[in-house]
Amino acid sequence: MLTALEFTEVPQDESAFRAEIRAFLDDEMQGVPNHIKARSWMGTSEAFSKSLAKKGWLGLTIPKEYGGSGKGFFSRFVLSEELLVAGAPVASHWIADRQSGPLILNFGTEEQRRFYIPKICRGEAFFCIGMSEPSSGSDLASIRTRATKTAQGWLLNGSKIWTTNAHGCHYMIALVRTSGETSDRQKGLSQVIIDLKLPGVTIRPIHDMAGDAHFSEVFFDNVALGPDALVGVEGQGWDQCTAELAFERSGPERIYSSIALLDSWMSCLREQNITDAETCALVGSLVAEMAVLRALSLAVTQKLVNGESPATDASVVKDYGTDYEQKLIRQISTWLGAHPNFIASSDLLQTLGYLEQMGATFSLRGGTREILRGIIARGLGLR
DSSP states (O other), X not given: OOOOOOOOOOOGGGHHHHHHHHHHHHHHTTTOOHHHHTTGGGOOXXXXXXXXXXXXXXXXXXXXXXXXXXXXXXXXXXHHHHHHHTTOOOHHHHHIIIIIHHHHHHHSOHHHHHHHHHHHHTTOOOEEEEOOOTTTTTOGGGOOOEEEXXXXXXXXXXXXXXXXXXXXXXXXXXEEEOSSOGGGTTTTEEEEEEETTSTTEEEEXXXXXXXXXXEEEEEEEEEEEOGGGBOSSTTOHHHHHHHHHHHHHHSGGGTOTTHHHHHHHHHHHXXXXXXXXXXXXXXXXXXXXXXXXXXXXXXXXXXXXXXXXXXXXXXXXXXXXXXXXXXXXXXXXXXXXXXXXXXXXXXXXXXXXXXXXXXXXGGTTTSOHHHHHXXXXXXXXXX
8 A cells, every 4th residue: 555655864874874985986987977977877887886896885785694785775775876866887786786686685595695696796796687578568467488397497488678788687587477378467477587698598789769778688499497596486476576676666766867967957057157037946946856756765765674565655756756857858958948048068968968869768667657657556546
C-alpha cells in the first residue's frame, strides 16, 4: 500500500563524508564540460569505477564480510547524489552496485555471495539486468526467454533488449521463464546469473540519436548454465524483480539527469547578470521542484533504512522525477527561444542538444509511465 512519506533529512553525521566525496570529485571532474557531464550515469569509465572502489565507495551498504563498507542507505544516497550532480561517469559499476549486489546478498546462496559480491566491491564485476524483451515491451510478465533444466544445470534460449551497458559488462542477471507458459504471467519466472562470455551469447549494441550506444540487444542460443546460476528459489523471480526495481526507481538518478543543463544555463545567467522577474521565477520554480523531489527520494531512503519495501512509493518518485527531468529541458529550451539576445555558450547549446535527443528515454528506462501508474493505482487500491 502507498503510505504517507515523512519529511526526512540527511543525518548530520554524513556531512564529513559528503565533503570527502566533493573533494575527490573536484579533482576527478576538473575541466569536464557540461555536455559530457550530462551523460553521467549513462557514461562509462572503468578507470573511474575502479577509483571509487579503491576509496571503498562501491558496495557501500554491503557488509564488510563480503568486501563492502557496511555503511547505511543515507551514506549511499549522499554518494549517489554527489556523483550525479558532478556528472561523473558511473554507468560501468552502477547497476552492479545499486541492484545486483543487494539482490545477490538478499536472495543468493552463500556461494554466490562469496563469489560475486567482493568482485562488485572491487570494481571487477560489472552487471547488467535482462528484463525487457523485443516482444514484451514493459510487460515483464509476458517474457519468453526460457531456461530449461538439464542434468548439468540450465539451457538458456531467447533474447533481451534495451539492456543498459550489456556490451561493457561481465555478467547479466536475467528474468527468465523456468516453468509454465507466457500465459501463466508471473508464475514460473526465475532469475539467473549469466556469464556474458559464455558460448552462445551474442551482444549487439544499439546506437541512439546522439550517436552513443548505452543499450544492447542480447541473444542466447543454447547457452549452458551451471546449476548455481539460479538466484534464490525457482519461481521467485517476480518477487525478486519487484524488490530490485524499488532500488532502481527511487534513487537520485531519477532527479538529476538534466542537472548539467540547469547548471550550464544558470552559469550563463550569472555571467550576463540576467535578473528579470520572469527569469528569476522560472529558476525558482525549477529549483523548488527539484527540492521537493529530493525530499521524496530521501523519504523513500528512510523506508529502506526502516526495513520497509517502498515499491509503490518508489514508483511515485520515478514517475514524478522523470516528468520533471523532461520538463526542465523543455522550459529552458523555450526560454532560450524567447530570448534571442541571450548569449548561449557553446557548452550550453551542446548540453541542450544532447538532452533534447535523449530526454524522451527518461520516461522509458526503469519502467514506463503507464506501468508505473498501474503500480501506483494498485498501491492505492484502485485496481
